[in-house]
Amino acid sequence: MNLDMDNVEVFDAGEKGRGLRTTKDLWAGEVVFAEPSFAAVVFDSLSQQVCHSCFRRQANLHRCAQCKFAHYCDRTCQTACWDEHKQECAAIKKYEKAPNENVRLSARVLWRIQKDTGIVSDGQLTSVDQLEDHVADMLADDFKELKIDIQNFLDYCPKTRHGKEYIAHIFGIIKCNGFTLSDQRGLQAVGVGLFPNLCLVNHDCWPNCTVILNHGKIELRALSKIAENDELTVGYVDFLNVSTDRQRALKHQYHFDCTCKSCSEHLKDDLKMAAKETDRNKPSDELVKEVQEFSLECLAKVEAARTAGDFHEVVKLCRECLDKQEPVLGNTHLYHLRLLSTASEVLSYLQFFSEAAEYAGRLVEGYMKLYHPNNAYLGMATMRAGVTHWHAGLIKVGHEMICKAYAILMVTHGPNHAITKDLESMRMQTEMELRMFKQNEHVYHSMREAALQNKPMAEAISVDNIKALSHKHL
Numbered sequence: 001m002n003l004d005m006d007n008v009e010v011f012d013a014g015e016k017g018r019g020l021r022t023t024k025d026l027w028a029g030e031v032v033f034a035e036p037s038f039a040a041v042v043f044d045s046l047s048q049q050v051c052h053s054c055f056r057r058q059a060n061l062h063r064c065a066q067c068k069f070a071h072y073c074d075r076t077c078q079t080a081c082w083d084e085h086k087q088e089c090a091a092i093k094k095y096e097k098a099p100n101e102n103v104r105l106s107a108r109v110l111w112r113i114q115k116d117t118g119i120v121s122d123g124q125l126t127s128v129d130q131l132e133d134h135v136a137d138m139l140a141d142d143f144k145e146l147k148i149d150i151q152n153f154l155d156y157c158p159k160t161r162h163g164k165e166y167i168a169h170i171f172g173i174i175k176c177n178g179f180t181l182s183d184q185r186g187l188q189a190v191g192v193g194l195f196p197n198l199c200l201v202n203h204d205c206w207p208n209c210t211v212i213l214n215h216g217k218i219e220l221r222a223l224s225k226i227a228e229n230d231e232l233t234v235g236y237v238d239f240l241n242v243s244t245d246r247q248r249a250l251k252h253q254y255h256f257d258c259t260c261k262s263c264s265e266h267l268k269d270d271l272k273m274a275a276k277e278t279d280r281n282k283p284s285d286e287l288v289k290e291v292q293e294f295s296l297e298c299l300a301k302v303e304a305a306r307t308a309g310d311f312h313e314v315v316k317l318c319r320e321c322l323d324k325q326e327p328v329l330g331n332t333h334l335y336h337l338r339l340l341s342t343a344s345e346v347l348s349y350l351q352f353f354s355e356a357a358e359y360a361g362r363l364v365e366g367y368m369k370l371y372h373p374n375n376a377y378l379g380m381a382t383m384r385a386g387v388t389h390w391h392a393g394l395i396k397v398g399h400e401m402i403c404k405a406y407a408i409l410m411v412t413h414g415p416n417h418a419i420t421k422d423l424e425s426m427r428m429q430t431e432m433e434l435r436m437f438k439q440n441e442h443v444y445h446s447m448r449e450a451a452l453q454n455k456p457m458a459e460a461i462s463v464d465n466i467k468a469l470s471h472k473h474l
Helices: 075-095 101-116 140-156 164-177 243-254 285-307 311-325 334-349 353-370 376-391 395-412 418-439 441-452 463-468
Strands: 008-012 018-022 031-036 039-042 179-182 189-194 209-214 217-222
Touching: 039 101, 075 101, 075 140, 101 140, 101 164, 101 189, 140 164, 164 189, 164 243, 179 209, 285 311, 285 334, 311 334, 334 353, 334 376, 353 376, 353 395, 376 395, 376 418, 395 418, 418 441
Parallel strands: none
Antiparallel strands: 008 018, 031 217, 039 189, 179 189, 209 217
């Protein structure tokens, strides 16, 4: 297997250690490189819902008849994965259960190293052994968990030739360098994998690249124009946190102090904690503090209700808190945005589309002031807002948002990703519906109402109009 790494080279990035930089100018949306995993596993909680080969989430998966743990789309996926699964299969049968995902991934990494000595192609720029483990920097609780994982690994692989120190090294590498894998549409995290070349890309809170999983490989994609010899960066944590919180998370998980421009200059922190200003009047600091404390308490209650599946309680709490926030917090305040996100999502699930659309639109307005214009989170939020407006019958705004989302995802995901293809279909569908709406609003709303109520529409509209609204999105 050969990897095309002509666009990049390894260089000394100073205090950050090794890094990757470009060998030529790159443009927004260009794939810098693609890389299959060195090893990857499905999360424990989704082991029966996600294919262990292609990581697609779907119903009616076929179970491995030997270990009765691994699940696959079909015989093709099972055969493709057998080289990786056969040692795991035997180990699970002997252990009589599957260990946790950390142990399973560590075992797969060690079996691969034993087979291929840590280098699987000419395009792999570093061996797995050379990656940072930061075991010496672990906090006491993390080190305690590590010792438990090592013991579980030894029980799972009792005949391993590796000592505890080397096994700890592999666990540490996974903790610092593991990359979360998403399902086929990029909407849910379903597993974790190790990608050696990707591990060489350093962090920046305002990065010039993004990473997505596409057809079983990760793709590093340029978010904007990148000049030759510029360092390539990705965001290890979400930018939608204030700089001190991002720095704390990076220190805990990756063991470095972030000194990027966004953190050093606290860029956009003021917007993320902004109070509302009207006619040059601002609420008092005491009132802002009171509403922020109330919001934090409410967010905790919302999460508890959501976990319990009490979605009507979630809506009630969100409405109450948003009303209290409205005259006090700015439209880019993090607590306000978190509530808008939850409210719009749950209201959409409950099919209260008009109210959900209002909140989703406000969420996108806030995100646009905070995120990079080609940020994937912004693109996905804009897509959800567009679909929600569409469902609410607001076809003009819905189509505009879907078009904006499509432009962003063409950069972050590319034209061949499943979510972009879905979005392209929605864009074409809403374009046809918008054309119909402009021609005859009454006919459009009659068909939409009939579709929502699942009534025969032949009496109200023509066959051609029915075809134009045949999708289930209405």
